[in-house]
Amino acid sequence: MIKLDNLHKYYGTGAQRLHVLNGIDLHIREGELVSIMGSSGSGKSTLLNILGLLDQYDEGRYALAGQPMERLSEKQAAQYRNRMIGFVFQSFNLLPFKNALENVSLPLYYQGMSRKARSEQARHYLEQVGLADRMTHMPNELSGGQKQRVAIARALVTQPKVILADEPTGALDSVTTGEVMELLHRIHGEGNTLVIVTHEPEIAAQTQRQITLKDGRIVATPDGIAPSATEEPA
Amino acid sequence: MFDLEKWQEIIATLKQHKLRTGLTAFGVFWGIFMLVLLLGAGRGLENGMTANFGQVTNSVFLWSARPTQIPYAGLPKGRRITLKPADAELIRARMDDKVDIVAGFNRLGGWGNEQYIARGDTSGTFTVRGSHPGMAYLHSLDVTGRFINERDHREKRKIAIIGRGVQQVLFAPWEEPIGKNISIHGINFLVVGTFTSLSTGDNAVNEEEAIFIPNRTLRYAFNQVGWVGNLTIVPKPGYHASDVEEEVKALLRDYHRVHPDDQAVFGSWNMQAFYDRIQSLFTGIQAFSWLVAIGTILAGAIGVGNIMLIVVKERTREIGLRKALGATPMSIVSMIVLEALVITAFSGYLGLVAGVLTLEAASAYLPGAGTFSHPEIDFSTAIIAIVILILSGLLAALLPAAKAAGVDPITALQDE
Numbered sequence: 001m002i003k004l005d006n007l008h009k010y011y012g013t014g015a016q017r018l019h020v021l022n023g024i025d026l027h028i029r030e031g032e033l034v035s036i037m038g039s040s041g042s043g044k045s046t047l048l049n050i051l052g053l054l055d056q057y058d059e060g061r062y063a064l065a066g067q068p069m070e071r072l073s074e075k076q077a078a079q080y081r082n083r084m085i086g087f088v089f090q091s092f093n094l095l096p097f098k099n100a101l102e103n104v105s106l107p108l109y110y111q112g113m114s115r116k117a118r119s120e121q122a123r124h125y126l127e128q129v130g131l132a133d134r135m136t137h138m139p140n141e142l143s144g145g146q147k148q149r150v151a152i153a154r155a156l157v158t159q160p161k162v163i164l165a166d167e168p169t170g171a172l173d174s175v176t177t178g179e180v181m182e183l184l185h186r187i188h189g190e191g192n193t194l195v196i197v198t199h200e201p202e203i204a205a206q207t208q209r210q211i212t213l214k215d216g217r218i219v220a221t222p223d224g225i226a227p228s229a230t231e232e233p234a
Numbered sequence: 235m236f237d238l239e240k241w242q243e244i245i246a247t248l249k250q251h252k253l254r255t256g257l258t259a260f261g262v263f264w265g266i267f268m269l270v271l272l273l274g275a276g277r278g279l280e281n282g283m284t285a286n287f288g289q290v291t292n293s294v295f296l297w298s299a300r301p302t303q304i305p306y307a308g309l310p311k312g313r314r315i316t317l318k319p320a321d322a323e324l325i326r327a328r329m330d331d332k333v334d335i336v337a338g339f340n341r342l343g344g345w346g347n348e349q350y351i352a353r354g355d356t357s358g359t360f361t362v363r364g365s366h367p368g369m370a371y372l373h374s375l376d377v378t379g380r381f382i383n384e385r386d387h388r389e390k391r392k393i394a395i396i397g398r399g400v401q402q403v404l405f406a407p408w409e410e411p412i413g414k415n416i417s418i419h420g421i422n423f424l425v426v427g428t429f430t431s432l433s434t435g436d437n438a439v440n441e442e443e444a445i446f447i448p449n450r451t452l453r454y455a456f457n458q459v460g461w462v463g464n465l466t467i468v469p470k471p472g473y474h475a476s477d478v479e480e481e482v483k484a485l486l487r488d489y490h491r492v493h494p495d496d497q498a499v500f501g502s503w504n505m506q507a508f509y510d511r512i513q514s515l516f517t518g519i520q521a522f523s524w525l526v527a528i529g530t531i532l533a534g535a536i537g538v539g540n541i542m543l544i545v546v547k548e549r550t551r552e553i554g555l556r557k558a559l560g561a562t563p564m565s566i567v568s569m570i571v572l573e574a575l576v577i578t579a580f581s582g583y584l585g586l587v588a589g590v591l592t593l594e595a596a597s598a599y600l601p602g603a604g605t606f607s608h609p610e611i612d613f614s615t616a617i618i619a620i621v622i623l624i625l626s627g628l629l630a631a632l633l634p635a636a637k638a639a640g641v642d643p644i645t646a647l648q649d650e
């Protein structure tokens with residue numbers, strides 16, 4: 001589903017130049033649940049942003065669902081993001097002036113779908129995440145866990161190829177973290193491909209494969225043993 | 235691009251930010267409102283001034299003023315030249331390409347000399363003036379019943395059209411004057427019409443204390459067969475009254491063998507020179523109004539742009555999120571531009587309506603006469619104002635829109 005070949009990413013220029021991703025080779029298959037670990041500043045978010053077509057890479061290759069993601073115009077990137085990728089953020093990023101249903105249907109708006117069809121589809125996914133009774137609630141009327149579930153429904157609503165989550169439980173307490181993880185597992189069980197960036201080894205342990213980044217390189221072995229994870233203080 | 239979904243999205247956003255939308259809208263509303271008032275007031279002044287001119291603004295009046303001062307062509311000085319119907323024929327024949335109307339007009343008893351008019355037991359003194367078929371507009375008359383027709387003229391019929399002032403004196407309010415007789419110098423005239431004056435101001439009352447009868451009737455019935463009191467000449471479109479005035483006078487001097495430099499023999503006056511001066515004054519006022527108005531509109535539009543800029547900054551996170559969820563730069567640009575457009579168009583329209591209503595109210599409550607009357611704004615001016623407003627609103631929205639399209643979702647969505 002995702003294929004990276006010798007991917008490099010730099011920030012800044014000249015002497016200030018920072019080599020954030022230093023030759024990433026990665027293959028994530030359809031239906032996999034993968035976590036990305038690593039210390040702060042190791043490039044996790046940068047990698048996820050590149051996977052999500054929010055950021056550009058400088059060298060190497062990136063193919064998503066078999067299509068090369070090279071030299072995309074802003075418009076093309078926006079369209080690919082809309083149709084192939086679902087984002088889940090640490091701080092939910094719901095629009096405060098739209099209710100749960102409207103928030104979930106927003107990506108479909110950018111597909112040019114009619115209001116009725118949008119609402120129907122959004123309703124379905126809100127039911128899937130267990131919020132059938134919260135459709136018309138505004139974000140400030142929802143708990144953190146509920147907000148994140150709305151955000152997950154929004155990520156699912158376009159039936160994307162891959163769901164990218166940057167510390168999805170980072171802002172949640174342990175109980176709601178458990179609930180959200182359970183939901184993500186269920187979504188994975190339905191055949192979705194998920195990539196989760198996390199700091200927490202317990203979260204990573206619940207995934208099929210853990211990838212650990214250190215100084216812009218992958219240091220974990222594909223079988224799930226992450227030597228660097230034990231080195232880093234939590 | 236202009237689909238229903240987009241509009242719903244925009245209306246929803248605008249509703250969401252009511253205060254901001256309201257403040258922006260008020261700026262534009264006020265701009266257009268003031269513009270309409272300004273242009274309307276300028277127009278009111280113009281209406282008030284030009285109403286005094288009556289309906290025909292380019293007529294030339296010509297009369298015989300003084301005896302000749304210079305001997306010429308073997309003729310002595312001191313001759314008095316009388317204008318005759320033949321002079322009208324001459325001008326019509328020789329200057330056919332330049333003049334529209336040439337008509338001789340007589341009065342009873344000379345200029346301003348009022349005549350004794352009776353009807354049964356009531357009587358009054360009024361001006362009695364001669365006129366011709368179809369020339370009611372030359373005198374700025376609004377006639378009820380009818381004015382003089384060809385047959386009256388041909389047959390020298392004794393008919394009269396009386397002004398409102400005359401009617402009020404000679405007839406009781408419930409009486410219908412048309413069909414009744416009045417006596418002018420002992421001769422009975424049949425009233426066939428009544429009139430009010432279309433010119434405003436102090437003149438109007440005087441004008442309405444007059445009686446019009448066919449000019450030929452007047453000349454034959456009251457012993458003025460040999461001459462006409464004055465000639466009124468209306469130039470054809472494209473010829474300036476002042477030029478025609480000079481040419482006619484030259485023609486008459488030549489015909490009556492008056493020395494070309496003997497200026498005072500024929501008196502003349504034309505309205506157009508004065509009218510032109512007043513007109514150029516109004517052109518100036520209008521240009522000034524537009525200058526101020528465009529300034530006001532620009533200020534409104536810049537206000538919109540400014541607020542949109544703040545809005546974009548405020549909504550960076552929202553815009554970043556929309557982009558992450560698949561909004562193309564174009565859709566972001568059109569969102570911002572349309573928002574600005576909706577605000578400017580809607581509030582501009584409200585300002586226009588409020589301005590027009592205010593003008594209507596002023597028009598209804600201000601006295602109709604005087605130097606200021608019927609402030610108004612024409613439809614095309616209003617449309618031009620709206621178009622300028624919308625264009626400047628668009629222009630003002632471009633910078634904020636470009637800023638919005640350039641938002642980087644990564645930084646916008648970063649957690650602090």
Ligand SMILES: Nc1ncnc2c1ncn2[C@@H]1O[C@H](COP(=O)(O)OP(=O)(O)OP(=O)(O)O)[C@@H](O)[C@H]1O
Pocket residue numbers: 011012018020038039040041042043044045046047
């Ligand atoms: N826009 C940018 N310009 C310059 N440097 C950047 C930019 N974004 C990130 N970096 C740098 O790139 C490196 C990787 O950042 P990144 O956000 O990917 O780290 P991370 O692994 O997600 O860290 P954390 O766990 O704290 O979120 C960091 O050293 C960061 O300072």
Ligand SMILES: [Mg+2]
Pocket residue numbers: 044045046
């Ligand atoms: Mg990060």
